[in-house]
Amino acid sequence: xxxxxxxxHLKENLFTEAKKAKTRDGYGKGLVKAGEKFSNVVVxxxxxxxxxxxxxxxxxxxxRYVQVGVAxxxxxxxxxxxxxxxxxxxxxxxxxxxxxxxxEQIRTTISYNNWHSLPGKEINVKxxxxxxGISVGPDGATHQALEDVGLMxxxxxxxxxxxxxxxxxxxxxxAAAEIPGPVYIRFGRAEYPSITTEKTPFQxxxxxxxxxGKDCTIVANGPLVYEALLAAKKLQGKIDCQVLNCPTxxxxxxxxxxxxxxxxxxxxxAEEHQWQGGLAGAVCEYLSGAFPVPxxxxxxxxxxxxxxxxxxxxxxxxxxxxxxxxAVKEAVKMKRK
Amino acid sequence: MDIHPVAKITDIKKLKLLANQIxxxxxxxxxxxxxxxxxxxxxxxxxxxxLYFNLLKHNPKYPFWEERDRFVLSNGHICPGLYAALANxxxxxRKELLTLRKFGTRLQGHxxxxxxxxxxxxxxxxxxGLSQAAGMAYALQRDKKKSRVYCMMSDGEQEAGQTxxxxxxxxxxxxxxxxxxxxxxxxxxxxxTEDIMPLEPLKEKYEAFNWHVLxxxxxxxxxxxxxxxxxxxxYEKPTLIIxxxxxxxxxxxxxxxxxxxxxxxxxxQGKIALAELEVLRKKIEKEVD
Numbered sequence: 215x216x217x218x219x220x221x222x223h224l225k226e227n228l229f230t231e232a233k234k235a236k237t238r239d240g241y242g243k244g245l246v247k248a249g250e251k252f253s254n255v256v257v258x259x260x261x262x263x264x265x266x267x268x269x270x271x272x273x274x275x276x277x278r279y280v281q282v283g284v285a286x287x288x289x290x291x292x293x294x295x296x297x298x299x300x301x302x303x304x305x306x307x308x309x310x311x312x313x314x315x316x317x318e319q320i321r322t323t324i325s326y327n328n329w330h331s332l333p334g335k336e337i338n339v340k341x342x343x344x345x346x347g348i349s350v351g352p353d354g355a356t357h358q359a360l361e362d363v364g365l366m367x368x369x370x371x372x373x374x375x376x377x378x379x380x381x382x383x384x385x386x387x388x389a390a391a392e393i394p395g396p397v398y399i400r401f402g403r404a405e406y407p408s409i410t411t412e413k414t415p416f417q418x419x420x421x422x423x424x425x426x427g428k429d430c431t432i433v434a435n436g437p438l439v440y441e442a443l444l445a446a447k448k449l450q451g452k453i454d455c456q457v458l459n460c461p462t463x464x465x466x467x468x469x470x471x472x473x474x475x476x477x478x479x480x481x482x483x484a485e486e487h488q489w490q491g492g493l494a495g496a497v498c499e500y501l502s503g504a505f506p507v508p509x510x511x512x513x514x515x516x517x518x519x520x521x522x523x524x525x526x527x528x529x530x531x532x533x534x535x536x537x538x539x540x541a542v543k544e545a546v547k548m549k550r551k
Numbered sequence: 552m553d554i555h556p557v558a559k560i561t562d563i564k565k566l567k568l569l570a571n572q573i574x575x576x577x578x579x580x581x582x583x584x585x586x587x588x589x590x591x592x593x594x595x596x597x598x599x600x601x602l603y604f605n606l607l608k609h610n611p612k613y614p615f616w617e618e619r620d621r622f623v624l625s626n627g628h629i630c631p632g633l634y635a636a637l638a639n640x641x642x643x644x645r646k647e648l649l650t651l652r653k654f655g656t657r658l659q660g661h662x663x664x665x666x667x668x669x670x671x672x673x674x675x676x677x678x679x680g681l682s683q684a685a686g687m688a689y690a691l692q693r694d695k696k697k698s699r700v701y702c703m704m705s706d707g708e709q710e711a712g713q714t715x716x717x718x719x720x721x722x723x724x725x726x727x728x729x730x731x732x733x734x735x736x737x738x739x740x741x742x743x744t745e746d747i748m749p750l751e752p753l754k755e756k757y758e759a760f761n762w763h764v765l766x767x768x769x770x771x772x773x774x775x776x777x778x779x780x781x782x783x784x785x786y787e788k789p790t791l792i793i794x795x796x797x798x799x800x801x802x803x804x805x806x807x808x809x810x811x812x813x814x815x816x817x818x819x820q821g822k823i824a825l826a827e828l829e830v831l832r833k834k835i836e837k838e839v840d
Contacts, residue, residue, distance in 0.1 A: 256690075280689070288716035291679045295623075295686020298671065300694070303686075319679055319713070327673040330665040335615065 216427030242267025244387020309343030309359035364491025489513030508548035592632030625680020678711025722761030
């Protein structure tokens with residue numbers, strides 16, 4: 215019988231007591247920590263300092279905060295230039311605009327510009343994509359980035375992080391400053407249950423097993439990690455689910471995935487992103503060549519979002535624990551007898 | 552370690568001869584490549600010469616020297632001119648110019664920062680260079696470095712919105728260590744700039760963005776150097792130098808013809824071009840010092 219992994223140090227009484235928190239608060243705290251650790255960290259913002267929480271860095275380090283106005287393309291290439299002059303540069307906006315609008319500037323002036331850098335000469339630009347996913351809510355589809363992980367994952371040398379809650383987002387933000395080269399950090403607007411703790415291990419490139427199980431693997435990131443745990447609980451006694459938190463979409467922890475599906479024989483992916491190109495894309499691309507097993511995908515099914523309340527939209531777009539339960543049942547049924 | 556910049560060449564005749572050699576190298580590399588842009592690099596050859604042999608504080612032995620001035624080529628497609636200047640400035644062997652655009656070369660069709668020593672950015676897609684240069688200038692200024700940043704842009708890329716985002720940022724932050732050089736040759740791939748998308752009045756546009764603007768004949772090396780030196784005296788604003796030039800300069804059949812924007816000479820055309828440039832070189836040599 216599967217159990218919660220004690221080494222993951224999740225919040226106690228997760229399903230009854232986990233408080234909701236804003237993942238972007240973790241970005242704001244992480245920026246401050248990065249600024250404290252490295253004197254060359256600079257934060258750029260495109261007229262969204264409050265909602266991206268980059269204003270917390272601004273308060274602490276006003277001389278290292280740069281307001282660029284509504285100009286995401288300029289922001290990306292400015293950051294490239296500042297990095298070339300020795301800075302670690304975070305650029306903050308909504309994911310719909312950065313990396314949405316400035317994809318080419320990120321491609322040419324950050325990722326390709328960084329490609330084959332000599333050690334110590336990397337382009338250290340860290341892209342904070344806020345308000346990602348449909349849970350932005352009432353703002354509607356224009357502001358609900360659903361393809362950003364796919365866009366960033368396709369750029370060679372880009373590290374892609376999708377933290378599951380505020381605590382993990384803070385760790386991801388600091389970790390982004392600590393590694394060389396470009397990094398994309400994606401997070402949403404709404405409040406999600408804060409499920410991890412200071413003690414929960416976080417390492418770029420590593421999947422963390424949150425719950426063991428032998429019948430089906432659920433691999434999730436962002437707010438869907440909590441939903442995955444909830445789904446596993448709902449299936450307890452019927453289908454024994456392993457739950458993996460995969461905050462690093464690139465580079466993917468292939469070894470851990472392989473080990474998981476060799477044991478369980480089927481898999482469900484869960485993310486608040488198009489069901490192509492993001493986590494599902496990464497996992498399917500890898501496993502189809504390495505160890506094909508039945509896979510069901512939870513994600514936005516090739517459509518645009520719309521206005522509504524976050525929780526309401528998560529239901530309409532089939533991004534809840536109940537949807538995961540259904541997908542797990544289908545995946546298990548598809549296993550070869 | 553004590554690093555010193557290479558000595559400036561101030562003798563205009565010597566600079567003119569270098570510019571002529573750079574033009575000849577451009578032709579040779581384009582003929583060998585069989586593709587690439589001709590008119591732009593030839594038009595900017597005098598400016599590249601002034602930069603790498605007089606204006607820039609740099610040392611090819613130490614391309615990452617922290618105190619160096621930075622040159623950002625935003626209009627990456629005229630890289631045959633930059634490559635020829637870098638080779639003549641001893642960043643790499645001149646014979647390597649013949650590998651332009653070929654498989655395995657360090658001289659990529661559009662410049663890639665990490666491929667070749669001396670390149671400050673990767674460029675090609677138009678409109679991004681001024682942003683990168685402004686980012687460098689901002690960081691250097693905040694770190695109280697004395698280095699200057701030069702950014703060359705084409706006139707065609709003044710049509711790109713990002714250029715003006717960067718111009719606004721540079722004006723706001725009074726980036727006096729930033730000098731923009733506008734390669735004003737009035738042509739782009741599809742025709743004359745003023746037919747494709749009228750750019751004038753360029754001077755007034757940049758002034759409205761809080762830049763100091765100068766206009767020069769880009770083929771008069773002394774005047775161009777003077778303009779860059781004037782830019783160093785302006786403390787409250789970035790400076791734009793509108794460098795009026797003849798595209799294809801030095802090769803009679805290429806001059807002022809937009810058809811030569813995006814194509815290389817054939818081997819036969821290359822021979823004629825080199826012969827013309829050789830005649831010019833002899834003329835320069837005969838000039839009284």
